[in-house]
Amino acid sequence: MLSRVADACFWLSRYMxxxxxxxxxxxxxxxxxxxFEDQGEGTVQQHWLPILATLEDQERFNEIHEGISxxxxxxxxxxxxxxxxxxxxxxxxxxxNARMVREQISSEMWEQLNRLYLHLNSSAARSAxxxxxxxxxxxxxxxxxxxxxxTDATMTHGEGWQFLQVGKFLERAxxxxxxxxxxxxxxxxxxxxxxxxxxxTQWMAVLRSCSAMEAFLKISRxxxxxxxxxxxxxxxxSFPRSLRFCVDSLDLAxxxxxxxxxxxxxxxxxxxxxxLRSNLDYTNIETxxxxxxxQFLDQTQLRLIEICDALVKTYCRWLDEE
Amino acid sequence: MQGxxxxxxxxxxxxxxxxxxxQVRPHYVQLLxxxxxxxxxxxxxxxxxxxxSYLNQGITFTVYSGDEGTERIMPFxxxxxxxxxxxxxxxxxxxxxxxxxxxxxLRDIYxxxxxxxxGIIPAExxxxxRHFRPELxxxxxxxxxxxxxxxxDLIRGADGxxxxxxxxxxxxxxxxxxxxxxxxxxxxxxxxxxxxxVRPVGRYPQELLASLRHVAPHGNPDPxxxxxxxxxxxxxxxxxxxxxxxxxxxxxxxxxxxxxxxxVFMKTTKGLKKVDVIYRRIDDDFLDPKVFxxxxxxxxxxxxxxxxxxxxxxxxxxxxxxxxxxxxxxxVPAMIKYYLGEEPVLPNVETYLSAVEDDRKFILAHLPExxxxxxxESGGYGMMxxxxxxxxxxxxxxxAINADPRGxxxxxxxxxxxxxxxxxxxxxxxxxxLRPYILSGxxxxxxxxxxxxxxxxxxxxxxxxxxxxxxxxxxVLDEREGAC
Numbered sequence: 001m002l003s004r005v006a007d008a009c010f011w012l013s014r015y016m017x018x019x020x021x022x023x024x025x026x027x028x029x030x031x032x033x034x035x036f037e038d039q040g041e042g043t044v045q046q047h048w049l050p051i052l053a054t055l056e057d058q059e060r061f062n063e064i065h066e067g068i069s070x071x072x073x074x075x076x077x078x079x080x081x082x083x084x085x086x087x088x089x090x091x092x093x094x095x096x097n098a099r100m101v102r103e104q105i106s107s108e109m110w111e112q113l114n115r116l117y118l119h120l121n122s123s124a125a126r127s128a129x130x131x132x133x134x135x136x137x138x139x140x141x142x143x144x145x146x147x148x149x150x151t152d153a154t155m156t157h158g159e160g161w162q163f164l165q166v167g168k169f170l171e172r173a174x175x176x177x178x179x180x181x182x183x184x185x186x187x188x189x190x191x192x193x194x195x196x197x198x199x200x201t202q203w204m205a206v207l208r209s210c211s212a213m214e215a216f217l218k219i220s221r222x223x224x225x226x227x228x229x230x231x232x233x234x235x236x237x238s239f240p241r242s243l244r245f246c247v248d249s250l251d252l253a254x255x256x257x258x259x260x261x262x263x264x265x266x267x268x269x270x271x272x273x274x275x276l277r278s279n280l281d282y283t284n285i286e287t288x289x290x291x292x293x294x295q296f297l298d299q300t301q302l303r304l305i306e307i308c309d310a311l312v313k314t315y316c317r318w319l320d321e322e
Numbered sequence: 323m324q325g326x327x328x329x330x331x332x333x334x335x336x337x338x339x340x341x342x343x344x345q346v347r348p349h350y351v352q353l354l355x356x357x358x359x360x361x362x363x364x365x366x367x368x369x370x371x372x373x374x375s376y377l378n379q380g381i382t383f384t385v386y387s388g389d390e391g392t393e394r395i396m397p398f399x400x401x402x403x404x405x406x407x408x409x410x411x412x413x414x415x416x417x418x419x420x421x422x423x424x425x426x427x428l429r430d431i432y433x434x435x436x437x438x439x440x441g442i443i444p445a446e447x448x449x450x451x452r453h454f455r456p457e458l459x460x461x462x463x464x465x466x467x468x469x470x471x472x473x474x475d476l477i478r479g480a481d482g483x484x485x486x487x488x489x490x491x492x493x494x495x496x497x498x499x500x501x502x503x504x505x506x507x508x509x510x511x512x513x514x515x516x517x518x519x520v521r522p523v524g525r526y527p528q529e530l531l532a533s534l535r536h537v538a539p540h541g542n543p544d545p546x547x548x549x550x551x552x553x554x555x556x557x558x559x560x561x562x563x564x565x566x567x568x569x570x571x572x573x574x575x576x577x578x579x580x581x582x583x584x585x586v587f588m589k590t591t592k593g594l595k596k597v598d599v600i601y602r603r604i605d606d607d608f609l610d611p612k613v614f615x616x617x618x619x620x621x622x623x624x625x626x627x628x629x630x631x632x633x634x635x636x637x638x639x640x641x642x643x644x645x646x647x648x649x650x651x652x653x654v655p656a657m658i659k660y661y662l663g664e665e666p667v668l669p670n671v672e673t674y675l676s677a678v679e680d681d682r683k684f685i686l687a688h689l690p691e692x693x694x695x696x697x698x699e700s701g702g703y704g705m706m707x708x709x710x711x712x713x714x715x716x717x718x719x720x721x722a723i724n725a726d727p728r729g730x731x732x733x734x735x736x737x738x739x740x741x742x743x744x745x746x747x748x749x750x751x752x753x754x755x756l757r758p759y760i761l762s763g764x765x766x767x768x769x770x771x772x773x774x775x776x777x778x779x780x781x782x783x784x785x786x787x788x789x790x791x792x793x794x795x796x797x798v799l800d801e802r803e804g805a806c
Contacts, residue, residue, distance in 0.1 A: 003589045004578050099380070099554045103567035107379070114380045159591065257591070315591040 001159045005104055007316035008097040009160050012105075013167030015094035016113075019087045020144040021175035022077055025051060025182075025209050027137035032205040033070065048073040050185035054178045055085055074133060079126070087140070088120050106154040109147065116143045165253035166311065173246035174304050177297045179209045180233055183226070184294040195225070203229045210241045230293060231285040243300065244280040251277045254311065269311035276303050325358040326365055326749050327742070333751055336482045336739040338403055349404050349799060352517040357401070362747045369400055369744065372506045381502055383557045383787070396499060397792030399743045402507060403754065403774040404518075407801040410770065413476065413484055416668030417758055418766045419658060421472050424491060424645050425762060426661040428468035432459050432641060442660050443653045447677060450728050451650065452698045453492075453606070453643025457613070461630050463639050464537040470637040471530065471601075472760040473497075476668070476772075478739035485671045485736070487755065488651060491642040493603050496787075497759050498561035500773040501526060501568075503795040519800040521770035526759070527568030530601075533763030537635045538598045545598035548588065549573045552604055552620045562603050576604075581624035584631040599635045606640055648697040648731045649675055672734055676727045685723065685732040689716050692732040694723070707783070709735060738783055741794070743776060753777045755785050756796065771796035 033047050045068045052058040052073065060083055065072045080086045084093075095117045102110055119125050129136040148168075155161050183206055192198040203224050207213045216224075216232050236242040251262065251273045260266035265274050288296045323330060332340050339350045346354050357365075373395055376382070382393035405413075430437050431448055432455075438445040448454055473494025475487040504523050508515060531547065538545035551562035553575045566573035578588050579597065587594035602609065608618040613626040628634045644650060652675045655666045674681040674692075685692060689708055696704030706719045723730050740751035758772030774796045775785035785791040 001591050002572060002574065002578050003591055004575070005572075006591045096554065099559070099563070102380075102563040103571075103573050107567075110380065111378050115378050118377065318589075 001104075001163075003316045003318065005101050005160065006163045007312065008100040009104065009163035010167040010312075010316070012094050012097035012101070013164040014171040015090040015097070016144060016147060017168050017171035017175065018085065019090040019094070020141055021172070021179070022055070022085070022087050022090070023137045023140045023144070024211065025054070025179065026074055026077055027134055027141070028205050028209040030070070030074075030133055030137075031208075032201065035201055044068070044070055046186070050182050051077065053185045054182050057083060057085055078129065079120075091117050091120055101160070104160045106150070108150050108154045112143070112147045112150050116140075116147070119143075159257060162253045162257045163315075166250060166257070169246045169250040169253065170304060170308055172241060173243055173250065174301060176210055176233055176241050176243055176246065177300050177304075179206055180230060181294060181297045182206060182209070184297075199226075200224050206233070212239060212241060215239050227285055227289065230288065234288060234296075235280065235283070235285060244277075247273065247277050247280055250307070257315070267310070267314045269307055269314050272303065272307045272310055276300070276307070323354075323358065325360060326362050326744065326747075327354065327358060328748075330742060330749050331751070333740070335737055335751065335753075336478055336480055337751060338478075338739055338741040338754070339401075340742075349406050353402070353404065353514065356511075356514060356517065365400070365744055366747065368510045369398075372398055372400065372510050375506060375509060376502065379502070381498070381560055383560075384555075396787050397776070397778050398503060398506060399752075399776055399778075399792055399794040400507070400510065401742050401744060401749070402514075402795040402797050403741050403756075404797045404799065405771060407799050409484075410798045412667065413758065414768050416484075416486075416666070417474055417760050417768055419662065419664060419667050420474060420486065420489070420654065421469060421760050421762055421766060423654065423658045423661050424472070424489065425466065425468050427657050428639070428642060428645060429466045430661075431644065432461065432468075435459075437657065437660055440660070442656050443650070444677075447649055447653075447728065448644065451644045451647045453641065453647060455606070455641035455644075458630075458641045462632065464539060464541075464635055467537055467762050468639040468642050469645065470533055470537065470639075470762050472762070473757045474760065476756045476758065477671070477736055479671075479736045482739065484668055484756075486654075486668050487671055487736075488648065489646055489654070490757075491638060491645045492605060493638070494757070494759065495558045495561055495603075496757060496773045496775075496793075497526060497769070498564040499793050500759070500769070500771070500796070501564075503773075503793060507795045518797065520797040521800045523769050523771060526769045527565060529761055529763075529767045529769070530565065531569040531571070533761045533767070534599050534601055534635075534637055536763040537637065539632055539635055542598055546596060547571050547599040547601065548597055550579075550600050550602040550604055550622075551575055552608070556603075558603065565601075576620045576622050579622045579625070581622065581628055584624075584628045584633055586622070586625060586628050586634045597634060599637065601637050606643060609636075609640070648695055649677060649728065652731060671736055674732045676723045676730045676732065681732075682723070682727055685730075686720060688732075689720060691734065693735055694719050694730055694732045697729050697731060707735065735783075738777075738785075741774070741776070743778070743792075743794070745778070745780075750780070752780075753783050753785070754794075770798035 029047060029051055036043060048068050048070055052061050055077065061076050064080065064082060065076065076083055076086065078087050081089060083089060095113055098105060098110055098113050151164060183202060186202055203226055204213065207216050207229055210233060212233060216229065220228050232239065232242065234243045237244060239245055254270050254273055255262050258266045258270065260270060265271040332344065340346055376395040376398065382395050384393055427437065437443050438448060469491040471494060473490040473496065476484050477487045478484055501523060534547045535545055548571055549562050549566040551559060551573055553559065563573055574588055580587050580589065580594065586597045588597055604620055607615045609621045610623060610626040611618045611621050612623045626640070629636055629640065651670065652673050655670055658664055658666045674685050676682040676685050692708045694706045706715055708716070738753040738755060741754045742749045743752040754774050754776050756772050756774055759769050761767040774794050776792045776794055777783055777785045778792045779790055
């Protein structure tokens with residue numbers, strides 16, 4: 001497979017996953033806000049600020065908007081072309097990459113992605129958004145899920161597909177770690193207690209942002225605790241958005257590409273990924289909390305960046321050093 | 323006539339669908355019956371349906387205004403152009419003959435140049451052709467095929483006779499539209515295909531791949547074939563990726579390729595992989611900054627060296643542009659006689675070459691009636707249509723011809739045939755041409771029909787998509803072929 005094609009598959013998939021994560025975070029945040037009786041300006045700010053912090057977009061937001069409001073944040077994360085991480089930008093970049101590899105991906109994949117792009121740029125999308133943001137984000141997530149389904153059902157699961165997996169799981173691991181970190185940025189309102197009503201509601205929102213609510217409740221016997229949620233989203237071995245699951249899938253895809261056995265490594269990306277994977281396999285939630293959840297997530301994000309750099313160097317830009 | 327054809331007027335032109343007496347031509351009877359059942363609202367809904375499928379598939383070109391690019395589709399007209407089987411057999415024979423002669427000509431001028439020493443074509447005319455590459459004289463290429471893919475533009479004059487307007491032996495584009503137009507028609511009017519036996523066009527990509535594999539260097543039976551594109555910002559990128567996908571081969575851009583030991587390799591995730599045949603959609607000028615334009619960032623430095631060494635085949639070959647030269651076009655009928663000893667089946671449009679003294683006198687005396695074309699331009703550029711030109715424009719071309727007689731040809735204005743087209747809720751006549759695609763491989767293959775291009779603006783004779791042209795599906799009927 002051409003190095004440029006591998007690169008485009010990887011990014012195409014990352015951008016699609018990013019668009020999905022953003023849509024879901026916004027959806028959950030709107031619903032979360034509706035759970036609170038106090039809709040005063042302070043509360044509103046408190047709800048939307050962490051979104052920007054999580055997405056590391058606060059500076060860019062301040063350049064465009066004067067004050068924080070729900071509408072401004074939603075518009076910024078959804079339609080803002082000047083925000084390279086907005087949903088619209090992500091889908092646009094995904095499409096650019098898909099255009100580069102149109103002969104590699106299936107026509108069905110391309111058309112699904114292209115329809116989504118055309119829809120997001122249409123006035124119909126804006127009015128749907130105004131009518132009901134929640135429905136808008138749901139249907140967006142549906143379209144993105146369709147893309148995943150079409151990809152798995154219509155494309156040969158060969159090298160190109162493996163690079164799509166690599167992009168998807170790397171981005172998903174990153175986004176799960178960020179969503180968990182939202183909790184770090186949200187301050188509990190004055191007088192609220194850890195483990196109290198508001199605290200629990202917030203943890204439930206974190207779960208819902210990862211589509212993990214139902215899966216979590218099945219094993220938690222109705223108990224929502226910070227430890228329980230963090231353990232589930234970091235260490236569960238078969239929930240498809242847990243950090244451990246994502247890193248394991250990433251590791252598998254990397255080894256499928258190189259053909260190297262999973263107990264070994266044949267390049268730097270596999271070595272770094274294998275270390276992170278075994279780390280997640282052999283740690284427990286007590287260790288994570290004793291390091292500090294925020295510190296742990298921060299480190300994990302840095303390690304994901306290192307893996308990304310290493311794999312791009314190994315497969316995509318190996319000749320550019322000269 | 324009823325429905326959308328009510329008030330249809332053929333005007334003083336050759337109309338593809340109706341005779342001069344207003345009677346529908348026999349091969350259009352069924353079509354007319356079907357279309358008369360539709361009202362303009364229904365027809366418009368079908369049109370929107372077709373356009374939507376082009377948009378969803380991304381069959382678009384980008385129009386830039388300010389810093390925002392908008393993607394537009396090429397206008398598609400739903401009324402197909404129908405060519406009877408015997409008419410097509412004749413065209414096919416003429417095109418095969420023509421491409422055979424052009425390939426023999428290119429072989430000749432890049433080797434012995436007999437046609438020049440025998441005085442059929444003035445040597446000076448070839449030497450001064452902008453796209454002639456003297457540095458390639460003596461280079462052998464597989465099977466002596468220079469033009470592997472040819473797009474020869476045909477028009478019909480007032481008497482309906484097919485004439486050759488020009489040959490495109492460099493990188494003819496548009497074949498993807500032809501294939502997609504057929505898909506769109508099948509989607510929108512499936513019933514019509516039950517009424518007609520339309521010859522299928524879908525095999526083109528496989529035929530193209532077979533032609534490309536045939537010319538692999540050193541007779542390699544299992545060559546690696548790729549499409550070389552300038553990249554996603556090129557207006558024909560859709561076509562490049564479409565063809566790569568339909569052939570099941572890789573599409574590459576310049577920086578995917580490297581040259582080592584006069585061989586071409588592509589950079590893959592598993593290291594370098596040798597490339598044998600390149601279907602290149604980049605003009606000669608931009609292909610190799612070491613040899614041609616130094617400022618090209620699209621090309622591959624050193625690729626011409628690999629080509630000269632015989633380690634890679636380029637399709638089309640380097641230097642074919644000389645056959646597109648409009649002054650050389652003037653001599654194609656003579657070429658056919660010289661190389662094949664045959665009379666041309668398809669005549670040229672009556673042409674005057676300003677390099678020939680008598681012709682020049684005629685041209686200068688009749689400028690307001692003639693179409694003048696710069697010999698080295700294509701795509702509708704560098705052209706003056708006498709009857710529509712201002713005095714100043716005519717004076718400008720007069721000076722230009724006197725200054726550079728080699729640089730121009732002139733032709734009488736041919737009123738291209740018209741075909742009914744659906745415009746603003748009703749059917750009106752629009753001028754059309756036909757670009758068939760001819761493949762030269764183990765044998766010569768021509769996709770039945772070709773791309774019918776439509777000058778969508780009322781009265782316009784310019785069909786080029788860069789200047790607002792559209793297209794329509796072209797049907798060759800599968801019937802017993804009469805004598806040609």
